[in-house]
Amino acid sequence: MRLSDLEQYDKITIQCHDNPDADTLASGYGLFCYFKSRAKEVSLVYCGRNRIQKSNLCLMVEKLKLPVEYIDIGGDGWMEVEGLLITVDCQYGSGNVTGLRAGNVAIIDHHQLDREAIPMCVINPNLGSCATLVWKLLLEEGFDIDSDAYLGTALYYGLYTDTNQFSELYNPLDMDMRESVNADKGLITLFRNSNISLKELEIAGIALIRYSYNDDYEFAVIKAQPCDPNILGLISDFLLQVDAIKTCAVFNEVNDGFKFSVRSCIREVNASELAEFLAEGIGSGGGHYEKAGGFISRKLYEEKYPTLHSEGYFNNRMTEYFDSYELIYADEYEADTGAMQRYVKRRIPMGYVKLDELLPVETPVTIRTMKGDIDMRIEEDLYVIIDMKGEINAVCGRKFRQRYQPLGGGYGVEDYLETPDYIPVIKDRRNGRDMLLTDYARACVPEEDEKIYAKPLERGVKVFSSDDRNNYMHGRAGDYLAIRCDDRHDIYVVAKELFSKAYQCE
Ligand SMILES: [Mn+2]
Structure with a gap:
């Protein structure tokens, strides 16, 4: 589904989830701007028991002039909306969004699918924020984000808060969004410093004295009281300062599952990978080497571990992680090569790009892949190889000529990439310009002697x-x-x- 498919409706209601956070507000506002520009009768609303009160959100609504309206339909009341209802950063029918009634419903979200998919939906659970998804949808329609003075700041702040201040950011599209939108950094600083309340300070304090500690593996686990997810990051950052703690996980319950933060200060543990491990099969996780986080879906958790309480799960799973590998x-x-077989590398065609033909020598660039960013400077006679997973490998010309043989043909993405979730991009850091590496690739095969x-x-x-x-x-x-x-x-x-x-x- 694309946004233009929804233009068949003239009246459109965009609904944020109850107890709105910055991400749902930003995403809703992005859609609002789009449909407004298409001359639709559009409104941005939220329901639920509570009005927005967190000070950073009040500031966000005020300073970015978000046209969001609160609809009070009481405990058992209901309301019908005309035309189309879009739930944003949540899924129609889920527990965290009060059910408005509508004949036509669309969903735009980045959480795990909660129930059966409906025809009009875009759900991408791999993204750090729904704001990123909305940004992508807007770009697909050629919508100019800068046509609205506040939209860039809203989207940026939505991503910022949903990824624990960018520390739990792992999808390359999220990084693209962060770098490309125009955000008012002064306003972001203002929002950022109105972030926790005295009540949350207390939650963090109580959490800190209730740690469990594993002294074989030097990790700590904490379950915090329900609180805003960014408090988890704050607690785990603090916890890692303890000399005896080398890695930690801090989690709490949210509506539809568990949010968690992971930290590591040793090179033997990559926090991003540990976060993935903690959520394996029941959610999603990732981030950076030192800071990461994730989400576990309650539904999937209860199916897989019907009797295990959450503290038990996190402690066991952490131990399992440390037991699961040899260094x-x-x-x-x-x-002991006697116990191993000898193999020779097959000659599978791959892509290669001669970088100094693409950009001048000395240009600072970042190559972004699904696995992360690689910063480098363009050197004379430098090549990158693109393997079938879309991962890249930089080699000097001498090694390239030794190990690979150009095929003299073009490079078709479909022929050479197995699962192109994200095609590697090369960014010129001087001007922020992005190029798809595969657009400039040619085909080669490895020489036989490996x-x-x-x-x-x-x-x-x-x-x-x-x-x-x-x-x-x-x-x-x-x-x-x-x-x-x-x-x-x-x-x-x-x-x-x-x-x-x-x-x-x-
Ligand atoms: Mn979100």
Whole structure:
């Protein structure tokens, strides 16, 4: 569905969820601006027991002149809206949005699907904020975000609050939105510093004295009282300051599940990956190396763990995480290659871009992929290889000519990328201009001589290579541990699904 599909309706009501937060208000306002520009009779509303009272939200409504109206329909009352009803940052029929009645309903949201999908909906649970989704929908229609003086600031603030001050931001589209909108930084600073109430200060204080601690793995877990999710980030940042605590998770219950924040200060634990692990199969999580967060859906949790209480779940799952892998430091690891098979890399076509043909030497760029950002400067004779997962790998010209052979043909995204959720983008940091790397790619194949020893992993590993001191490669049971035959300390992990496609027995 696109926004223009909804233009068949002349009367449109946009409904935020009850107890609105900055994200639902920003998203609603984005839609409001759009339909207004299409000369629709449009209103932005919310219901529920409480009016907006949090001081940052009152400021947001006032300073950004948000035309949001409160509809009081009482406990058992109901109201019918004419034309089209759009619920934004929530799903029609869910517990957190008081049911207005309408003949035609659309949903625009970034939470996990709560019930059956309806025909008119756009739901993308991988995004950090609904504001990002609305931004994308607006761009798809060619709508000029800057045509409204406040919209950029609203969208930016929506993302800011929904990702714990950008610290739990992990989707590349979210990053694109943050960088491209015009936000009034003075107003953002004002909103940001009106963020917690005295009551929340107390919640944070009580939470801090109720930690549980695991001294084998040096982690702490806290369940906080119901509170605004950004308080979780605040508590976990503080908790990590404790010398005995190397990683932590802080969570609480929200309407439809659990929100959580994760922090890590050791290189052996990537907070983003730990957050993903905590939400695996029942929600979504991610973020950065040191700060991350996520959401667990109550419905999925109760199906999977009908009798386990939430503190038990978080503590067990943290322990499971630490039990689930072995640490491999590549430069000192002595592999038992006798127990491994020899394989040779198949010659699968991939994409490559010669970067100095794309941008002048010395240009600072960021290459953004689904796995994260890579900052670099364009160098002479520098290449990037785009693998079938859309991940990129920078190589110098000498290595490129040694290891790859250009095919002399073009590069079709459909032919070479397996699941293009997000196509790698190269950003020129001098002017913020984005280019899709695949638009400039040509095809190549690896030379035949890459030989490895490999074996399927029985349990997880984290491989620390000597090239990159700060990151690790994570493998799970079933993935393959690979060691280059010509360099026993060049150790890496190949995902299970990729291995048989990329390697064959020698
Ligand atoms: Mn949201």
